[in-house]
Amino acid sequence: MAGPKLAKADSFELRHLRYFTALVDERNFERAAARLGIAQPGLSQQIMNLEAIVGMPLLDRTKRSVNLTLPGQLLYADAKKLLADADATLAALKRLDRGETGRISIGYVASAAYAGSMLQSITSFRSSYPDVELQLTEMEMRMQLASIADGTLDFGYIRPPAPIPEGITTNIILKEPLVVVLPEKHPLAHAKQLQLSALSHETFITPRQPPDVGFHHNTISACNEAGFQPIISPLGRDFTTISSMVAVGLGIALVPKSLNCLMLPTIRYVPIIDNNITSDLAIAHRKTEASPAVRAFITYNRL
Numbered sequence: 001m002a003g004p005k006l007a008k009a010d011s012f013e014l015r016h017l018r019y020f021t022a023l024v025d026e027r028n029f030e031r032a033a034a035r036l037g038i039a040q041p042g043l044s045q046q047i048m049n050l051e052a053i054v055g056m057p058l059l060d061r062t063k064r065s066v067n068l069t070l071p072g073q074l075l076y077a078d079a080k081k082l083l084a085d086a087d088a089t090l091a092a093l094k095r096l097d098r099g100e101t102g103r104i105s106i107g108y109v110a111s112a113a114y115a116g117s118m119l120q121s122i123t124s125f126r127s128s129y130p131d132v133e134l135q136l137t138e139m140e141m142r143m144q145l146a147s148i149a150d151g152t153l154d155f156g157y158i159r160p161p162a163p164i165p166e167g168i169t170t171n172i173i174l175k176e177p178l179v180v181v182l183p184e185k186h187p188l189a190h191a192k193q194l195q196l197s198a199l200s201h202e203t204f205i206t207p208r209q210p211p212d213v214g215f216h217h218n219t220i221s222a223c224n225e226a227g228f229q230p231i232i233s234p235l236g237r238d239f240t241t242i243s244s245m246v247a248v249g250l251g252i253a254l255v256p257k258s259l260n261c262l263m264l265p266t267i268r269y270v271p272i273i274d275n276n277i278t279s280d281l282a283i284a285h286r287k288t289e290a291s292p293a294v295r296a297f298i299t300y301n302r303l
Contacts, residue, residue, distance in 0.1 A: 014086055016050040017079040019043055020058070024076050027066045088167075091151030103133040104297050107144035108157035110238045111215075114258040115281050117174045118157050125300040132293050141214055148284055154294045155301075156284040159214050159256075167287055173301060174281040176256040178222055179269045181246045189268040196226035196254075196272045203251035205242050208235040215279065219254050222277040243267055255279070 019036060023043065026032040033040040051058050058072035068076060112118045122134065139147070141162050147153035149165040164170060180199065182189040188198065204223070209216040216232070223230035234250050236242035240262060242253045247266045256279035260269040283301045285294070 012050055012053045014083065016046060016053070017083055019046045020050055021076060021079050021083060023047060023066060024068065024072075029066070087150075091149075103135065104154050104291075104294055105135045105137070105152075106155045106157070106297075107137050107139035107147065107153050109141050109144075109159050109214075110138055110240065111159060111256060111259060111279075112157040112281055113138075114261055115174055115176065115256070116258070117281060121173075121301045125297055128300075129293070129296065132297075141209075145284055148286060154285065154289075154291070155297060158282050158284050160280055160282050161217055162213050164284075168284055169287045170282045170284045171302060172280045172282045175278040176258055176281070177271070178218070178254045178275065178277060178279060179257050179260060179271050181243055181253045181255055181259075182268050182270060183246055183249050183252075184266045184268055186252070186268075188270065191270050193271045193273050196222060196275055197228065199252060200226070200228040200230075202231070203233045204230045205234050205236055205245050205251040205253045206232055207239070207242065208237055215254070218277055218279055222254055222272075222275055225275055225277055256281075 019032075019038075022036050023029065023032040026035060029040050029043055033043040036043065038046075047059065054071065054075065056071050057069055058075060060067040060069050060072075106122075108118065122136075125132070126134065137153075139153075139156070141156075141158045144153060144156035144158060145162060145165055145168060148156055149168055158170070160170060160172070180194070180196070188194050200223070204219055206216040206219050207214060211217060211220060219230060219232065234245055236245055236253075239253075239255055239259050242255070243259070243262050243264055245251065246253055247264050254272075255269075257269075257271075283298070285298055289295050289298065
């Protein structure tokens, strides 16, 4: 089959490269069109337009699957670099648009607010930089990381583990022991401490996260270390919700020790022993940061 009829054109745009790389990544026109949010015929036309612009076929149309010609392979490799540079430039422009006049956007998971490290760092920074505006927003951990990567957020307080986007670095600033939250009427609710294996038959409540993320992961790891696979049924939006769910008898939960400040009248916090799993509080930010104010804030959180 002959290649498409090439028309005269000037130069390609970034959208052409995004369409082309999406097609190569998905190896399927239908999946690529769905990923891009366009109709499949429109994607096919854009690829043909790109071939007309470069003046040579990029796809081997003698085969049914999506296969690249040699020029297509070269363009794909360079297009990925160009798009990455363009995205990095756009993120830098967004940060520049906020200015370096002393404004830092900070995300945090709700449980971080109960840990002293976060509050101490912010208080100390404000004492030294009283003219810097701090914008704090409670935000789910993975959303924080994505927002830092795309330049719409400067800094985050998270509870790892979590998938870390390229260009982002994290540092643990606090390791907290775990305690178990029990309903007040539970037989072990008034124990001074207990082994987690004593709760192997209980139903555990975790935050609404994948099993390999955050405190869902920590709960599984702690129970596995204690010799059993936990029964995890209800999921809560945050630890405040989870504590309320425990209070009404929907299950029990493992939480960071700092959460014992949430003193609901019908729950008890009991330390667990012989378990090495901790709940870590970490900071997240870009590896390369242009804003002097953000760099200073990073330093204060590393002290």
